[in-house]
Protein backbone atom coordinates (compact mmCIF):
# COMPACT_ATOMS: atom_id res chain seq x y z
CA UNK A 1 0.00 0.00 0.00
CA UNK A 2 2.85 2.34 0.97
CA UNK A 3 4.49 1.57 -2.36
CA UNK A 4 1.35 2.33 -4.30
CA UNK A 5 0.99 5.65 -2.51
CA UNK A 6 4.63 6.45 -3.12
CA UNK A 7 4.30 5.60 -6.81
CA UNK A 8 1.12 7.66 -7.12
CA UNK A 9 2.76 10.64 -5.46
CA UNK A 10 5.80 10.26 -7.70
CA UNK A 11 3.63 9.92 -10.80
CA UNK A 12 1.62 12.97 -9.79
CA UNK A 13 4.79 14.91 -9.12
CA UNK A 14 6.24 13.99 -12.51
CA UNK A 15 2.95 14.79 -14.25
CA UNK A 16 2.71 18.13 -12.50
CA UNK A 17 6.29 19.06 -13.36
CA UNK A 18 5.82 17.99 -16.95
CA UNK A 19 2.67 20.02 -17.32
CA UNK A 20 4.43 22.97 -15.68
CA UNK A 21 7.21 22.67 -18.25
CA UNK A 22 4.63 22.39 -20.98
CA UNK A 23 2.86 25.48 -19.68
CA UNK A 24 6.15 27.41 -19.48
CA UNK A 25 6.98 26.33 -23.01
CA UNK A 26 3.59 27.44 -24.15
CA UNK A 27 4.07 30.80 -22.43
CA UNK A 28 7.47 31.17 -24.02
CA UNK A 29 6.06 30.38 -27.40
CA UNK A 30 3.21 32.79 -27.08
CA UNK A 31 5.63 35.42 -25.78
CA UNK A 32 7.71 34.86 -28.87
CA UNK A 33 4.63 34.98 -31.08
CA UNK A 34 3.65 38.22 -29.38
CA UNK A 35 7.15 39.57 -29.91
CA UNK A 36 7.06 38.66 -33.58
CA UNK A 37 3.68 40.30 -33.99
CA UNK A 38 4.85 43.41 -32.21
CA UNK A 39 7.95 43.64 -34.39
CA UNK A 40 5.83 43.24 -37.49
CA UNK A 41 3.50 45.97 -36.30
CA UNK A 42 6.43 48.22 -35.47
CA UNK A 43 7.81 47.75 -38.95
CA UNK A 44 4.44 48.52 -40.56
CA UNK A 45 4.05 51.51 -38.26
CA UNK A 46 7.56 52.62 -39.14
CA UNK A 47 6.91 52.39 -42.87
CA UNK A 48 3.60 54.21 -42.53
CA UNK A 49 5.14 56.93 -40.37
CA UNK A 50 7.98 57.40 -42.78
CA UNK A 51 5.67 57.62 -45.79
CA UNK A 52 3.42 60.11 -44.02
CA UNK A 53 6.46 62.10 -42.88
CA UNK A 54 7.85 62.29 -46.42
CA UNK A 55 4.46 63.24 -47.83
CA UNK A 56 4.23 66.05 -45.32
CA UNK A 57 7.71 67.31 -46.29
CA UNK A 58 6.81 67.11 -49.96
CA UNK A 59 3.70 69.22 -49.36
CA UNK A 60 5.73 71.74 -47.33
CA UNK A 61 8.14 72.03 -50.22
CA UNK A 62 5.32 72.50 -52.75
CA UNK A 63 3.92 75.27 -50.57
CA UNK A 64 7.39 76.81 -50.38
CA UNK A 65 7.69 76.93 -54.19
CA UNK A 66 4.26 78.51 -54.58
CA UNK A 67 5.10 80.89 -51.74
CA UNK A 68 8.27 81.98 -53.55
CA UNK A 69 6.46 82.97 -56.73
CA UNK A 70 3.74 84.89 -54.88
CA UNK A 71 6.43 86.59 -52.80
CA UNK A 72 8.28 87.66 -55.93
CA UNK A 73 5.02 89.06 -57.34
CA UNK A 74 4.38 90.87 -54.05
CA UNK A 75 7.81 92.54 -54.05
CA UNK A 76 7.41 93.52 -57.69
CA UNK A 77 4.02 95.01 -56.96
CA UNK A 78 5.36 96.91 -53.94
CA UNK A 79 8.26 98.23 -56.02
CA UNK A 80 10.99 96.41 -54.10
CA UNK A 81 13.11 95.24 -57.06
CA UNK A 82 16.08 94.09 -54.97
CA UNK A 83 13.98 91.74 -52.87
CA UNK A 84 12.09 90.57 -55.97
CA UNK A 85 15.45 89.78 -57.56
CA UNK A 86 16.55 87.83 -54.50
CA UNK A 87 13.45 85.67 -54.57
CA UNK A 88 13.88 85.18 -58.30
CA UNK A 89 17.40 83.87 -57.65
CA UNK A 90 16.04 81.47 -55.06
CA UNK A 91 13.58 80.19 -57.67
CA UNK A 92 16.42 79.76 -60.16
CA UNK A 93 18.38 77.78 -57.59
CA UNK A 94 15.42 75.45 -57.03
CA UNK A 95 15.03 74.99 -60.77
CA UNK A 96 18.72 74.09 -61.15
CA UNK A 97 18.62 71.60 -58.29
CA UNK A 98 15.45 69.95 -59.49
CA UNK A 99 16.56 69.79 -63.12
CA UNK A 100 19.65 67.90 -62.01
CA UNK A 101 17.71 65.48 -59.85
CA UNK A 102 15.52 64.51 -62.80
CA UNK A 103 12.52 66.04 -61.08
CA UNK A 104 12.34 69.14 -63.24
CA UNK A 105 9.97 71.83 -62.04
CA UNK A 106 7.27 73.21 -64.31
CA UNK A 107 5.48 76.58 -64.24
CA UNK A 108 2.61 74.82 -62.51
CA UNK A 109 4.81 74.14 -59.49
CA UNK A 110 5.07 77.89 -58.95
CA UNK A 111 1.45 78.68 -59.72
CA UNK A 112 -0.53 80.04 -56.84
CA UNK A 113 -3.63 77.83 -56.58
CA UNK A 114 -5.71 80.75 -55.42
CA UNK A 115 -4.76 82.57 -58.65
CA UNK A 116 -6.14 79.72 -60.75
CA UNK A 117 -9.67 80.22 -59.48
CA UNK A 118 -9.49 83.97 -59.46
CA UNK A 119 -11.94 84.34 -62.32
CA UNK A 120 -14.47 82.08 -60.67
CA UNK A 121 -14.24 83.36 -57.11
CA UNK A 122 -15.37 86.68 -55.73
CA UNK A 123 -12.47 89.08 -55.19
CA UNK A 124 -12.97 89.14 -51.40
CA UNK A 125 -12.59 85.38 -51.21
CA UNK A 126 -9.43 85.46 -53.29
CA UNK A 127 -7.97 87.97 -50.88
CA UNK A 128 -8.64 85.69 -47.93
CA UNK A 129 -7.08 82.72 -49.66
CA UNK A 130 -4.05 84.78 -50.53
CA UNK A 131 -3.45 86.09 -47.06
CA UNK A 132 -3.69 82.55 -45.73
CA UNK A 133 -1.13 81.52 -48.31
CA UNK A 134 1.27 84.16 -47.04
CA UNK A 135 1.48 82.43 -43.69
CA UNK A 136 2.89 79.42 -45.45
CA UNK A 137 5.01 77.48 -45.83
CA UNK A 138 4.87 76.02 -42.39
CA UNK A 139 6.75 73.01 -41.24
CA UNK A 140 5.61 70.88 -38.36
CA UNK A 141 8.46 70.77 -35.91
CA UNK A 142 9.37 67.18 -35.41
CA UNK A 143 8.95 65.40 -32.10
CA UNK A 144 6.44 67.96 -30.87
CA UNK A 145 3.42 65.68 -31.10
CA UNK A 146 2.69 64.03 -27.78
CA UNK A 147 1.08 60.65 -27.86
CA UNK A 148 -1.65 61.11 -25.24
CA UNK A 149 -2.85 64.37 -26.76
CA UNK A 150 -2.79 62.91 -30.22
CA UNK A 151 -4.96 59.97 -29.26
CA UNK A 152 -7.29 62.18 -27.23
CA UNK A 153 -7.86 64.63 -30.04
CA UNK A 154 -8.03 61.87 -32.60
CA UNK A 155 -11.08 60.57 -30.79
CA UNK A 156 -12.73 63.95 -31.06
CA UNK A 157 -11.71 64.51 -34.65
CA UNK A 158 -11.09 61.17 -36.32
CA UNK A 159 -10.35 62.73 -39.70
CA UNK A 160 -7.32 64.47 -38.19
CA UNK A 161 -5.87 61.30 -36.77
CA UNK A 162 -3.36 60.67 -39.53
CA UNK A 163 -1.48 63.98 -39.54
CA UNK A 164 -1.39 64.09 -35.74
CA UNK A 165 -0.04 60.62 -35.13
CA UNK A 166 2.93 60.83 -37.46
CA UNK A 167 6.48 61.90 -36.68
CA UNK A 168 6.56 60.40 -33.22
CA UNK A 169 9.50 58.17 -33.91
CA UNK A 170 11.77 60.41 -35.87
CA UNK A 171 14.76 58.72 -34.24
CA UNK A 172 13.66 55.49 -35.89
CA UNK A 173 13.63 57.17 -39.28
CA UNK A 174 17.30 57.88 -38.94
CA UNK A 175 19.69 55.57 -40.72
CA UNK A 176 22.23 54.44 -38.16
CA UNK A 177 24.38 52.23 -40.29
CA UNK A 178 27.70 54.03 -40.34
CA UNK A 179 29.24 51.34 -42.52
CA UNK A 180 26.83 52.17 -45.34
CA UNK A 181 28.84 54.24 -47.83
CA UNK A 182 25.79 55.24 -49.91
CA UNK A 183 23.49 56.88 -47.36
CA UNK A 184 24.49 60.51 -46.74
CA UNK A 185 25.01 60.25 -42.99
CA UNK A 186 28.49 61.73 -42.69
CA UNK A 187 28.71 65.18 -41.13
CA UNK A 188 30.23 67.14 -44.04
CA UNK A 189 32.67 69.12 -41.88
CA UNK A 190 35.31 68.43 -39.22
CA UNK A 191 33.79 68.09 -35.76
CA UNK A 192 35.12 71.45 -34.55
CA UNK A 193 33.20 73.25 -37.33
CA UNK A 194 30.01 71.23 -37.37
CA UNK A 195 27.74 73.05 -34.92
CA UNK A 196 24.29 73.66 -36.41
CA UNK A 197 23.53 77.36 -36.15
CA UNK A 198 20.24 77.33 -38.06
CA UNK A 199 18.07 74.22 -38.27
CA UNK A 200 15.79 72.85 -40.99
CA UNK A 201 12.26 74.21 -41.03
CA UNK A 202 10.50 77.54 -40.84
CA UNK A 203 12.66 80.39 -39.64
CA UNK A 204 13.07 84.13 -39.98
CA UNK A 205 14.92 84.63 -43.27
CA UNK A 206 18.13 86.48 -42.32
CA UNK A 207 18.07 88.77 -45.37
CA UNK A 208 14.39 89.05 -46.33
CA UNK A 209 13.41 89.36 -42.65
CA UNK A 210 10.31 87.26 -42.91
CA UNK A 211 9.28 83.72 -42.01
CA UNK A 212 10.39 81.28 -44.66
CA UNK A 213 11.19 77.63 -45.00
CA UNK A 214 14.83 76.71 -44.59
CA UNK A 215 15.49 73.69 -46.80
CA UNK A 216 18.68 72.61 -45.08
CA UNK A 217 20.80 73.21 -42.00
CA UNK A 218 23.51 75.83 -41.52
CA UNK A 219 26.77 74.88 -39.88
CA UNK A 220 28.64 77.81 -38.39
CA UNK A 221 31.92 76.89 -40.07
CA UNK A 222 34.81 79.38 -40.32
CA UNK A 223 36.09 80.44 -43.73
CA UNK A 224 37.96 77.74 -45.67
CA UNK A 225 36.85 74.76 -43.60
CA UNK A 226 37.35 71.45 -45.37
CA UNK A 227 34.01 70.20 -46.67
CA UNK A 228 33.41 66.48 -47.24
CA UNK A 229 31.09 64.42 -49.42
CA UNK A 230 28.46 62.93 -47.11
CA UNK A 231 28.34 59.63 -49.04
CA UNK A 232 29.60 57.97 -52.21
CA UNK A 233 28.16 59.54 -55.30
CA UNK A 234 28.57 61.56 -58.46
CA UNK A 235 28.86 65.34 -58.68
CA UNK A 236 25.99 66.69 -60.80
CA UNK A 237 26.32 70.45 -60.16
CA UNK A 238 29.24 72.70 -59.23
CA UNK A 239 28.34 76.28 -60.09
CA UNK A 240 27.53 79.76 -58.80
CA UNK A 241 24.13 81.02 -57.69
CA UNK A 242 23.57 84.67 -56.76
CA UNK A 243 21.58 83.42 -53.83
CA UNK A 244 23.53 80.37 -52.59
CA UNK A 245 26.97 81.31 -53.90
CA UNK A 246 29.24 78.50 -55.08
CA UNK A 247 27.35 75.29 -54.56
CA UNK A 248 27.89 71.60 -55.20
CA UNK A 249 25.27 68.93 -55.62
CA UNK A 250 26.10 65.22 -55.34
CA UNK A 251 23.82 62.44 -56.45
CA UNK A 252 23.86 59.33 -54.24
CA UNK A 253 21.95 56.04 -54.30
CA UNK A 254 18.24 55.53 -53.68
CA UNK A 255 17.07 59.01 -54.68
CA UNK A 256 19.30 60.91 -52.26
CA UNK A 257 21.20 64.05 -53.21
CA UNK A 258 23.23 66.39 -51.01
CA UNK A 259 23.89 70.09 -51.57
CA UNK A 260 26.73 72.20 -50.14
CA UNK A 261 26.36 75.98 -50.53
CA UNK A 262 28.05 79.38 -49.92
CA UNK A 263 31.40 77.69 -50.64
CA UNK A 264 34.60 79.67 -50.90
CA UNK A 265 36.08 77.26 -53.44
CA UNK A 266 35.15 73.98 -55.11
CA UNK A 267 37.58 71.17 -55.91
CA UNK A 268 35.21 68.94 -57.92
CA UNK A 269 33.30 69.34 -61.16
CA UNK A 270 30.14 67.80 -62.63
CA UNK A 271 30.73 64.16 -63.56
CA UNK A 272 33.33 63.53 -60.85
CA UNK A 273 32.81 60.39 -58.82
CA UNK A 274 33.40 60.94 -55.11
CA UNK A 275 33.65 58.72 -52.07
CA UNK A 276 32.20 59.38 -48.63
CA UNK A 277 34.60 61.66 -46.79
CA UNK A 278 36.37 63.00 -49.89
CA UNK A 279 37.21 66.67 -49.64
CA UNK A 280 35.09 68.48 -52.23
CA UNK A 281 35.33 72.15 -51.25
CA UNK A 282 36.26 74.82 -48.73
CA UNK A 283 33.35 76.44 -46.92
CA UNK A 284 32.88 80.19 -47.20
CA UNK A 285 30.54 83.13 -47.40
CA UNK A 286 29.66 83.47 -51.09
CA UNK A 287 26.23 84.43 -52.43
CA UNK A 288 23.70 86.11 -50.16
CA UNK A 289 25.12 85.08 -46.86
CA UNK A 290 25.31 87.00 -43.60
CA UNK A 291 28.50 85.32 -42.38
CA UNK A 292 30.75 82.32 -43.04
CA UNK A 293 28.76 79.10 -42.87
CA UNK A 294 27.93 75.93 -44.78
CA UNK A 295 24.35 75.58 -45.98
CA UNK A 296 23.81 71.85 -46.28
CA UNK A 297 20.80 70.05 -47.77
CA UNK A 298 19.70 66.47 -48.19
CA UNK A 299 16.96 65.83 -50.73
CA UNK A 300 15.08 62.61 -51.30
CA UNK A 301 13.46 62.32 -54.74
CA UNK A 302 13.80 66.09 -55.05
CA UNK A 303 12.20 66.93 -51.70
CA UNK A 304 14.32 68.59 -49.00
CA UNK A 305 14.41 66.54 -45.80
CA UNK A 306 15.94 67.34 -42.41
CA UNK A 307 19.71 66.62 -42.60
CA UNK A 308 19.87 66.54 -38.81
CA UNK A 309 18.07 63.17 -38.91
CA UNK A 310 21.00 61.76 -40.86
CA UNK A 311 24.08 63.18 -39.20
CA UNK A 312 25.32 60.08 -37.43
CA UNK A 313 28.90 59.76 -38.60
CA UNK A 314 31.80 62.10 -38.00
CA UNK A 315 35.07 61.92 -39.86
Ligand SMILES: [Zn+2]
Nearest residue numbers: 216217218295
Ligand atom coordinates in the same frame (compact mmCIF):
# COMPACT_ATOMS: atom_id res chain seq x y z
ZN1 LIG B 1 20.96 77.75 -44.92
